[in-house]
Amino acid sequence: MNGTHIVVRDLSKTYRVPEREPGLAASLKGLVRRDYRDVEAVRGVSFTVEAGEIVGFIGPNGAGKTSTLKMLSGLLYPTAGESRVLGHVPWERRPGYLRRISMILGNKSQMVWDIPPLDTFHVLGEIYGVDPADLQRTLDELVELLEMQELLTKPVRNFSLGERMKCELVAGLLHRPDVLFLDEPTLGLDVSMQGRLRRFLAEYNQRNDVTVILTSHYMADVLALCPRVILIHHGQLLYDGDLGGLAERLAPFKLIRVTLRNGSPDGIPEGVDVIERENGRLTLRVGRAEAPALTAHLLDTLPVADLAVEDPPIEAVIDQIYQEGVA
């Protein structure tokens, strides 16, 4: 399916949360009168997503990622702004819309623990009105992709976290949604299970051309799956573009890794940020504009055994933005 699947314009969500000071006096006061504080979780976010795109929605804890996703899936009503997903206003939650989307929450389960997943899958097929032959075909495909044939007839209660996540993915995809909202799908999984789920999501997207918005704190998820990222911080959109551009735009520095023959850092110009030193190997952080001149200076004046100029790792960029804001 071609075209724009998701349109978001100036979307905002403000929560009103109760708060009180610690202690007995404040506790007693709270019995009579409660104080509330407005928390602006999402502030005027706008973006569009084309059909078949996989977009990484990143930001620190409390940035507003999940609130945005919940508004797009129809779970939350926004405080302001508008959105259309597949031509529908999500929070009207019309059955015709809900049949075309799916939201998978890494920290919550829709499986019934006491019965085998196959029973839950058949119930979901009925709820979504999937033709039994189509349901079986989809189930076979997903079970094969996720290598989970042996899980189908065991009670979910006995599953590991990774096995349960496989079930969540099948449950969320049985009705072949056009838009998939994934909230921390690899949360708590071991490295190999994370890798398997990433490969599955990449392959599923290729086969079915489904539009995906993914939130994850694991940058490996984003690196493996998302050509485009949207960075949100304190409820505001800070960046929307490809992952490489994120480092260029929001972390305007380079790393110079230099190994000196004498191992001494003497001669490094004043003011250069030495962020790591180990066995005569130094890592320097410099502004992008200053990198060529400093590289030339180091080569001219110091006994350089090896030198490399690199973009900072994406994890470091993200960490810096989370901690310090935009450079």
Place this chain on the structure above:
Amino acid sequence: MSGRDLNLRGGWALVRRTWFSWMQHRGFFFLLAFSWMMPMLIYLFVWSQAAGGGAGGGAGGTIGGLTRSDLVTYYLVLILVNQLAFCTNNWTVGDGIRYGRMNFLLLRPMSPVYDALASEVAGKVVFMTFALPVTGVLALILRPELNVAWRDVGLFVPALALAWMLRFVWGYWLALLAFWATRADALLSLQESLIFLLAGQVAPPTLLPAPMQALATVLPFRYMLGFPVEVLLGQLDGAQLRAGFAFQTGWLAVAAALFVALWWAGTRRYTAVGG
């Protein structure tokens, strides 16, 4: 709410799934059914003892015009009606809102009410497989006299159906208060206490003091449980029957209006949990 999309296929699938799940824990649900029975069993023995008379009823004294046999009959029917009219989902809906489980129900292309209804239908079957044999054995031991007119049976069926609907919808709108207050389930406890006092559990309505009888007549709780029993046992005259059905349907309409209003407002302020 997506209730405008009548999804019977999905609803029936939910009933089956709930059966599968509950039958894994038959013992727990049988104990639950027994715990609902307990207060009425206690009052059955207390009142029948107070009325005196020999085994099998019939002879002996009366209380408020009711013989020991009348009281045993009343309580055995009350136990069965309570099993049919009791709604567990009033509690689970509130928990679903509080702990974020409502998320999955709201994401499905069918109203979350289906989930509660499925548990009701599945639950009645599970609970009755316990309650029917138990009351049957009690009836064999206590040998009550049950003379029921066909006209009363005909009126009992709609009275029972309305009692269940009233208890379900009333409890549902109370549970929806969890959208605003985290411990709104305290109101459900209050509702259960009022049912205990005013709906014929602690004593048959005719034995209640006059002010409580007046309260029971106008408040909704009697119509959630005691009214169908009184209808079946022929304890009400024509005017009382007409008034009873009017109160029952009137309170059901009030509960339904509150449910719709609270659902509309509650889902707009729903913030789920975390994230």
